[in-house]
Structure formats: structure tokens, C-alpha cells
Amino acid sequence: xxxxxxxxxxxxxxxTQTWKxxxxxxALATVxxxxxxxxxxxxxxxxxxxxxxFEGSVSGGCVEGAVVAEAIDVIETxxxxxxxxxxxxxxxWRVGLSCxxxxxxxxxxxx
Amino acid sequence: MDLSLxxxxxxxxxxxxxxxxxxxxxxxxxxxxxxxxxxxxxPLAEEFDKRFLSGKSGLVKTDAGEAFLTVSVPAPRLVLIxxxxxxxxxxxxxxxxxxxxxxxxxxxxxxxEDRFPGSSLLADWPEDVLKVEPLDPYTAVAAVTxxxxxxxxxxxxxLKTGCFYVGALGSKKTHGKRLERFREAGLSENVMSRxxxxxxxxxxxxxxxxxxxxxxxxxxxxxxxxxGVSP
Numbered sequence: 001x002x003x004x005x006x007x008x009x010x011x012x013x014x015x016t017q018t019w020k021x022x023x024x025x026x027a028l029a030t031v032x033x034x035x036x037x038x039x040x041x042x043x044x045x046x047x048x049x050x051x052x053x054f055e056g057s058v059s060g061g062c063v064e065g066a067v068v069a070e071a072i073d074v075i076e077t078x079x080x081x082x083x084x085x086x087x088x089x090x091x092x093w094r095v096g097l098s099c100x101x102x103x104x105x106x107x108x109x110x111x
Numbered sequence: 112m113d114l115s116l117x118x119x120x121x122x123x124x125x126x127x128x129x130x131x132x133x134x135x136x137x138x139x140x141x142x143x144x145x146x147x148x149x150x151x152x153x154p155l156a157e158e159f160d161k162r163f164l165s166g167k168s169g170l171v172k173t174d175a176g177e178a179f180l181t182v183s184v185p186a187p188r189l190v191l192i193x194x195x196x197x198x199x200x201x202x203x204x205x206x207x208x209x210x211x212x213x214x215x216x217x218x219x220x221x222x223x224e225d226r227f228p229g230s231s232l233l234a235d236w237p238e239d240v241l242k243v244e245p246l247d248p249y250t251a252v253a254a255v256t257x258x259x260x261x262x263x264x265x266x267x268x269x270l271k272t273g274c275f276y277v278g279a280l281g282s283k284k285t286h287g288k289r290l291e292r293f294r295e296a297g298l299s300e301n302v303m304s305r306x307x308x309x310x311x312x313x314x315x316x317x318x319x320x321x322x323x324x325x326x327x328x329x330x331x332x333x334x335x336x337x338x339g340v341s342p
Contacts, residue, residue: 013124013183017117028112032136032179033170043168043181080139106136106179110112 012045012056016110025050026110027071031058031103035086038101050075058105059085071107080108116143120183127185127247129163137176146248155180163248164337185249186211187275187334192237192265193256194221197280201253201323202230208327210251215240217261237265251276251330253310257285263292270302276333278307278326 012028020026029046031038039060046056046064048071058067063085074081086102116132120143123130129146133155144150146163153159155178158171166184170177189205191198194216205212213231216222222234233240241264246252252269254262257280266289269277279289286308293303311325312332 013117014121016112017114017121020114020117030168030179030181041168042170082136106134108112108134108139110114110117 012047015055016045016047019047019049020110025075027074027107028110029058029067029071029083029105029107032082032106033104034101035103036101038103040103046071048072048075059103063103063105067105067107074107074109078109078111080106082106112141116141119143120181124183124185127249129166129182129184129249131159131162131183132181134179134181135173135175135177136170136179185247188213188247188250189330190215190246190250190252190265192216192252192254192262193280194218194223194227194232194234195255196319197255197322197326199226200320201326202227204323204327205330208331210330213244215265216256218256237261237268241265241268246272246274248273248275250274251278251333253278253280253326253330255280255310255326257281259289259292263289266306267293267296267298270298270305275337276307276330277305278310278329280310280322281308283309 016026016028027048029048031040031042031044034042040058044058046054046058046067048054048068050072052068052072054068057064067083070081070083083105120130120132123145131144132141133144134141144153144159150156150159155171155173162180162182166182168180168182170179187210189210189212191201191212191214194214198214202212202214213233214227215233215237217234217236219234222232246269252265252274254266256262262279266277266279279286281289290303307329311322312328314325316322316325
């Protein structure tokens with residue numbers, strides 16, 4: 001049912017609302033699927049603003065940089081994006097999950 | 112995500128009400144399902160039932176393709192009826208395990224700050240306390256006073272509310288008498304069978320501290336492996 005993760009996840013949703021209401025352009029990233037030993041469970045959130053400020057996590061810090069960069073694009077275009085990270089992915093050489101897991105992250109603008 | 116949907120979701124969360132944000136991964140459209148607003152007409156209704164119990168977010172297959180369910184459920188609470196020896200051990204253990212814990216006992220000799228330093232302690236009758244802080248499905252209730260005048264009301268309330276765990280201290284004989292009273296009060300056998308009595312996981316607990324471990328184990332089991340939900 002509930003755990004530390006879901007509590008953190010909902011704190012991020014509260015932060016998302018606060019940032020948006022303060023007039024910042026915001027995107028929300030959500031872990032929608034995991035395989036293997038992914039560091040953060042499905043439903044974990046990361047909120048990002050247009051300046052690259054962020055709160056929360058979608059991994060143990062391994063791929064947040066790449067998600068933030070994508071999120072800034074999502075904020076500019078207004079279109080959601082699906083990202084995938086993991087050792088099976090060629091991007092793993094640049095940004096990957098050291099634990100060997102694989103995750104899919106949905107990034108959407110908050111309007 | 113629409114800001115108004117996000118606001119509604121945060122409102123539900125702040126009020127300790129469960130909600131699910133449904134995101135259609137193909138169309139990108141979103142809708143919010145609230146646990147206390149009927150959703151049985153929704154094609155995903157059965158899935159929502161399971162998710163409200165498990166609290167887990169995840170992808171589901173739909174006619175249109177795929178949908179992601181962001182499940183928001185309140186943090187788990189443990190309400191202890193009785194500021195007794197078991198509770199003195201159980202409060203810190205349950206807090207370490209991540210529960211918000213409160214202790215209710217109208218007997219001011221038991222409910223003292225000295226015995227429960229820094230705890231959420233309510234030296235009042237459960238009838239009065241629960242009016243102000245009602246139970247909800249994400250709350251566990253353990254009644255450990257041995258006194259029907261104190262235990263019965265919150266136990267019945269917990270059953271009516273659908274608290275995820277309901278336990279009562281007492282021997283089989285004591286519990287038999289309790290069931291007789293509840294039957295007279297109009298509770299069904301099915302509902303009454305949800306009471307765990309004798310209380311706690313059967314680990315042969317002997318001391319109050321060991322019983323506290325057994326009760327906490329039962330509460331965690333009810334939280335993590337709810338009946339009717341596959342792991």
C-alpha cells in the first residue's frame with residue numbers, strides 16, 4: 001500500500017503544484033515501468049523547471065541529468081516524451097543505470 | 112498534466128483520501144478517479160479496486176492501448192486503543208517502521224506523557240476522539256485495553272470503516288464474548304471475521320514487548336499482502 005516512496009512521490013506532486021502556481025514552466029517525469037533491479041519504483045516522480053531546477057528522483061542519480069535535459073525540451077515544445085534507460089540501451093554508455101536495471105520514464109508538461 | 116487535475120489530486124491527498132490519476136499513454140489524455148466517488152461504470156473499475164488496496168502505481172492494458180495509473184493513497188496510520196505496556200513498546204517500533212501512530216485511552220493514569228514521551232497521546236474516550244479524527248481504510252486499529260467499555264466502540268467503527276487491519280487483545284473466551292456483543296449490535300459474521308484475535312502474528316510472543324512485535328508484524332502483513340490482491 002503506502003510507503004516511503006509513495007510519500008515522497010506525493011510530496012513531489014505538491015512541489016509541482018507550488019512551482020506551477022508560482023508561475024514557473026514545469027515538466028513532470030514519472031517512472032512508468034521498470035525491469036530488473038531498478039533503483040526507484042514505478043510511480044516515482046521528478047519535477048523540473050525551465051531553468052533545469054529539479055526535485056525528486058527517478059533513479060539513484062544515474063539518469064536524472066538526461067531526464068532534466070529532455071524535460072527542458074518538453075517544456076519548450078509542450079509535447080510529452082517517453083524515455084528509456086538501461087544497460088541494454090546504447091545510451092547506457094553515456095547515461096545508464098549502474099545497477100543493471102532498465103526503466104521507462106514519461107515526461108509531460110504541466111499546463 | 113493539467114494543473115487543475117494536479118490540484119485536485121493534492122487536495123485528496125491532504126484530506127487522507129485515495130485517488131488515481133489515469134494517463135492514456137496513446138492519446139495523452141488524463142482523468143482523476145477518487146475512491147469515495149463511484150467509479151463502477153469505468154472500464155478499469157476492477158483495476159482501480161486492486162490499486163486502491165495495493166497503493167501501487169503502474170501500467171495497465173486498455174482497449175485503446177496502455178494507461179499509466181498514478182496511485183495516491185494516504186500514509187499508513189496505526190491507532191492504538193489503550194495506553195498499556197504493549198503500546199509503550201509498540202509506539203516506537205511502529206514509528207520506526209514508518210507508521211503515524213496515535214494512542215487513545217480515557218484512563219488518565221495510563222495515558223501520561225511520562226509513559227509515552229513525545230507520542231501522539233489522546234487521553235479521551237475513543238467515541239470523542241474518532242469524531243474529530245475519523246478512521247479511514249488506510250488506518251490500522253489495535254485495541255489492547257481488555258476493557259469492552261473502551262475497546263468495543265473503536266473496533267466496531269474500524270470494521271464499519273474498512274480499516275486495513277483490525278486487531279483485539281484477549282483470549283479466545285474474551286473474544287467469544289466480544290463477538291456476542293457485536294452480533295447483538297447487528298454486525299455480520301463476515302465483517303466480524305476481519306478482527307484478528309488473539310491479536311498478532313503467532314510467533315509465541317510472551318512479554319508485552321514481544322506481543323508488540325507480533326502486532327506490528329500482523330499490521331505490516333495486512334498492509335503489504337492485503338487479501339484479494341496478488342503480490
